[in-house]
Amino acid sequence: MSKKDTQKEVVLTPKKVYNFCSKKKLILGVVIGVLLVFIAGAVIQGIHLAIEFKGGTLITYTYQGEINTNDVASTVKDIVGSTVVVRTGESLDSGGKQVTISFTSDQGLTVDRQTELTTALRDKFTENDLEIYDSNDVNPTSGREFLLKCLVAVIFAAIVVIIYIAIRFRNIGGWSAGVCSIFALCLDLLVAFATTVVCGFNIDSNIVAVFLTILGYSINNTIVIYDRIRENRKLMPKASLNELINVSCTQSLTRSIRTSITTIGTMLVVTIVVMVTGYDSLLSFSVPLMMGLISGTFSSLFVAPVTWSWWMNKRAAKGKASK
Numbered sequence: 001m002s003k004k005d006t007q008k009e010v011v012l013t014p015k016k017v018y019n020f021c022s023k024k025k026l027i028l029g030v031v032i033g034v035l036l037v038f039i040a041g042a043v044i045q046g047i048h049l050a051i052e053f054k055g056g057t058l059i060t061y062t063y064q065g066e067i068n069t070n071d072v073a074s075t076v077k078d079i080v081g082s083t084v085v086v087r088t089g090e091s092l093d094s095g096g097k098q099v100t101i102s103f104t105s106d107q108g109l110t111v112d113r114q115t116e117l118t119t120a121l122r123d124k125f126t127e128n129d130l131e132i133y134d135s136n137d138v139n140p141t142s143g144r145e146f147l148l149k150c151l152v153a154v155i156f157a158a159i160v161v162i163i164y165i166a167i168r169f170r171n172i173g174g175w176s177a178g179v180c181s182i183f184a185l186c187l188d189l190l191v192a193f194a195t196t197v198v199c200g201f202n203i204d205s206n207i208v209a210v211f212l213t214i215l216g217y218s219i220n221n222t223i224v225i226y227d228r229i230r231e232n233r234k235l236m237p238k239a240s241l242n243e244l245i246n247v248s249c250t251q252s253l254t255r256s257i258r259t260s261i262t263t264i265g266t267m268l269v270v271t272i273v274v275m276v277t278g279y280d281s282l283l284s285f286s287v288p289l290m291m292g293l294i295s296g297t298f299s300s301l302f303v304a305p306v307t308w309s310w311w312m313n314k315r316a317a318k319g320k321a322s323k
Contacts, residue, residue, distance in 0.1 A: 020249045020302060021242040021309050027302055034190055041198035050204030051085075051138050053147055056104040059117065059135045062096050063128040069099070075124050076101055079117055085202070087281055091133070098133060150208045154215065158182050161219055169226050172233055173312055180308040181222045184299035188218045192292035201284035210285060214292040217263070221300035225252055229305070241312055245305045253301065260297040264290055 051058065057080075069086040076084045084103045091098050101117075114135060122130050162178035169177050192210050196203065228248040236244060267290040274282045 017246050017250045018253070020246050021306055023302055023306055024310060027306055030298070030303075031187060034187065034194055038190060038194035038197060041194060045197055045200050047197055048200070048202045050202040051102045051104065052204060053144060054104060055141075056082075056102060056138055057135070058100065058102050058138060059114070060098055060100045060133040061118075061121065061130045062091065062098055062133050063125070063130050064097065065128050067097075067099055067125060067128050071124065072099060072101065072121065075120055076103065076117060079113075079120060089281075099130075146205075147208070150211075154211060157215060158185070161185075165223070165226065168223075169230055172226075172230050173308070176311045176315075177226055177304075177308050180311060181219060181226075181304045183307055184222060184304035185215060185218050187299050187303055188214050188292050188295040191295035192288040195288040195291040196284065199283075199287060201288070204284065206282075206285040207288065210289045210292060213289055214296060217293060218296035218299060221256060221259075221296060222304045224255075225249060225300055225305055228252055242309055245309050249301050249305055256297055256301055260293065264293050264297075267293065 067088065069088060073084040073086045076086075080103050082104045084101060087100045087102075089098050089100065090096065114132070118130070118132055162175070162182060165178035165181055166174035168174065189211055192214055193207070196207055196210075201207075225248060228251055229244050232239070232244050232248050236247070239247070267286050271283065271286040271290065274280070274286060
């Protein structure tokens with residue numbers, strides 16, 4: 001064996017090759033587990049649509065001192081008779097304290113209702129010097145159109161990804177690889193959605209941003225794995241598909257873990273900072289995204305390549321049986 005061949009063998013074959021393709025039961029268990037968690041969360045916690053998707057009213061007040069958001073919600077609920085969400089923050093213009101009240105409403109925010117709410121809050125919180133800053137009604141139709149457009153964008157992106165992978169990896173079974181990558185992506189999105197439901201977060205525009213972020217992250221990781229399989233196919237022409245996948249995933253394991261630690265660690269820091277500072281509205285973005293990124297690492301190494309291996313082996317076995 002020449003020196004060049006020896007070096008190539010060292011590069012291609014890690015000291016220990018993990019048998020990724022034998023983890024079909026693990027993958028099935030994870031998928032079933034995520035589905036069960038989602039169903040349990042939906043039954044116990046319920047799925048809460050944010051006001052921009054179901055319509056309602058938003059009122060923002062400026063205030064002084066400290067204010068109890070639970071008391072604010074209770075006072076408003078006694079008047080409007082529906083679920084009330086109260087969030088505190090700071091004005092970007094003046095830096096002053098603000099409290100934002102949102103609730104569903106079929107009647108809209110009339111002048112009389114606004115006056116009634118403001119009077120009740122001022123009577124309840126006499127020391128906080130409440131002043132109305134902004135108020136508006138949210139039309140559910142626009143929110144639903146926005147959600148529909150986002151879903152169409154995600155579906156269109158998935159179709160484009162399948163076509164791209166089919167063309168780029170046509171020498172190793174591109175169409176099946178593309179479909180399996182979308183299957184892995186669906187698992188990641190389901191994990192993020194299940195996290196949102198279980199944690200009791202509202203389904204708002206944050207979840208759309210989470211989905212789009214995970215889509216890019218997960219597909220990129222999966223393409224890196226497919227790229228390594230394609231390269232190894234040229235260097236290991238006699239190897240079976242399972243051997244190629246096991247070697248390629250083992251070679252990419254360290255890189256995937258390091259990248260994931262960096263991105264997931266960043267989101268963990270963001271989550272901690274948000275919890276400490278009290279900007280709870282960002283939790284519905286950081287927590288589902290963090291869980292989706294963890295799932296993306298797992299699906300890129302296991303779900304996409306292993307389900308692809310299962311598909312190709314089944315097709316090969318069916319082809320032999322028909323001869």
